Amino acid sequence: MSHALITGGAGFIGSHLAERLLALGHTVTVIDNLSTGQFKNIAPLAGKPDFHYAIEDIRNIHVIDRLVSECDVIYHLAAAVGVQKIISQPIETIEVNIGGTEVILKTARRYRRKVLIASTSEVYGKGVRFPFSEDDDSLLGPTVRSRWSYAASKAIDEFLALAYHREVDLPVVIFRLFNTVGPRQSGQYGMVVPRFVQAALAGKPIEVYGDGQQQRCFANVFDVVQAITALAETPDAVGEVFNIGSDEEVTIYELAERVRQRANSQSEIQLIPYEQAYEAGFEDFRRRIPSLDKIHSIIRWQPTTTLDETIDQIIAYYQKEYGNA
Numbered sequence: 001m002s003h004a005l006i007t008g009g010a011g012f013i014g015s016h017l018a019e020r021l022l023a024l025g026h027t028v029t030v031i032d033n034l035s036t037g038q039f040k041n042i043a044p045l046a047g048k049p050d051f052h053y054a055i056e057d058i059r060n061i062h063v064i065d066r067l068v069s070e071c072d073v074i075y076h077l078a079a080a081v082g083v084q085k086i087i088s089q090p091i092e093t094i095e096v097n098i099g100g101t102e103v104i105l106k107t108a109r110r111y112r113r114k115v116l117i118a119s120t121s122e123v124y125g126k127g128v129r130f131p132f133s134e135d136d137d138s139l140l141g142p143t144v145r146s147r148w149s150y151a152a153s154k155a156i157d158e159f160l161a162l163a164y165h166r167e168v169d170l171p172v173v174i175f176r177l178f179n180t181v182g183p184r185q186s187g188q189y190g191m192v193v194p195r196f197v198q199a200a201l202a203g204k205p206i207e208v209y210g211d212g213q214q215q216r217c218f219a220n221v222f223d224v225v226q227a228i229t230a231l232a233e234t235p236d237a238v239g240e241v242f243n244i245g246s247d248e249e250v251t252i253y254e255l256a257e258r259v260r261q262r263a264n265s266q267s268e269i270q271l272i273p274y275e276q277a278y279e280a281g282f283e284d285f286r287r288r289i290p291s292l293d294k295i296h297s298i299i300r301w302q303p304t305t306t307l308d309e310t311i312d313q314i315i316a317y318y319q320k321e322y323g324n325a
Contacts, residue, residue, distance in 0.1 A: 001026045002026050003073075004074075005068060006030050007076045008077035010038060011041070012180075015030075017225045018051070029052040036080075038186070041184055068110070068113055073113060073114045073116070076117045079096060097153035098157065101117065105172075116231060117157060117174045120151070121243070122150055124138055171238045174242070175231060177244055177245065180244075181314065182314065195207075197263065201265065206256045206259065207270050208272065209252075209271075213253065214252050217245050217247055218250070243291060247290065258308065262312060
């Protein structure tokens with residue numbers, strides 16, 4: 001069994017990944033500065049003999065050097081996330097995403113460790129070819145829109161990781177996540193499903209940004225971490241980029257209706273202009289759907305949890321954690 005290091009491991013996806021790796025018999029170390037992650041996500045793991053954690057920034061090269069030297073594989077999930085955070089803190093977004101990844105890759109090279117890098121569907125930008133395939137072109141908006149800083153910074157992460165693979169044969173795998181959702185995800189930074197669920201349970205208006213006709217696919221976190229761990233164990237995945245997501249499309253307005261129905265809520269659904277929700281001139285995607293052909297061909301993975309099942313899981317989580325609010 002291997003020793004895995006998860007950056008951003010106290011976050012929503014990272015904590016689920018830690019649980020899965022421990023269940024598979026691995027030793028797990030987590031590093032997280034708790035800027036968006038929460039210690040309560042990993043608190044139940046803290047007493048386990050094969051689990052360790054460090055509350056620290058991944059740009060601390062001394063701490064990262066020690067943790068990488070002790071592990072066999074790195075799952076690099078730490079990043080600035082959430083549209084609201086990206087728009088309000090663009091400096092932090094760029095410096096954490098690029099600077100943090102640089103530290104991880106340099107240290108992984110020093111100790112010859114495999115690195116799995118979490119990227120995002122945002123790198124496709126305003127692509128018009130559907131579904132998005134891993135080798136499609138990217139079309140990003142102008143630099144005067146801070147909204148695009150996240151996509152650009154994650155694209156740089158991918159370029160840098162692939163450069164390390166090609167130049168110095170560092171084993172890297174890149175996976176692009178498409179709207180991962182599930183229990184523990186916070187609505188604090190604009191994550192749409194938990195935000196809708198919390199509003200529905202509290203009887204507050206469910207706020208849909210824009211006209212609500214933008215289409216998205218939402219992948220269950222349990223399916224996603226299964227794919228990530230399978231990629232780590234697959235030699236043919238090294239040096240490649242993979243989409244991970246669901247191909248079950250839904251409009252955001254329909255999503256709000258489904259959340260309201262499954263929560264047995266009387267909340268009204270309100271349309272909120274982007275300018276009011278984010279910033280003037282905010283640009284969004286009309287449609288975003290992944291091609292899953294490549295990952296299926298390599299590890300035979302495909303999502304198995306429906307959106308309704310995922311919504312039910314999130315509702316149950318918030319009812320247990322916070323009552324009905």
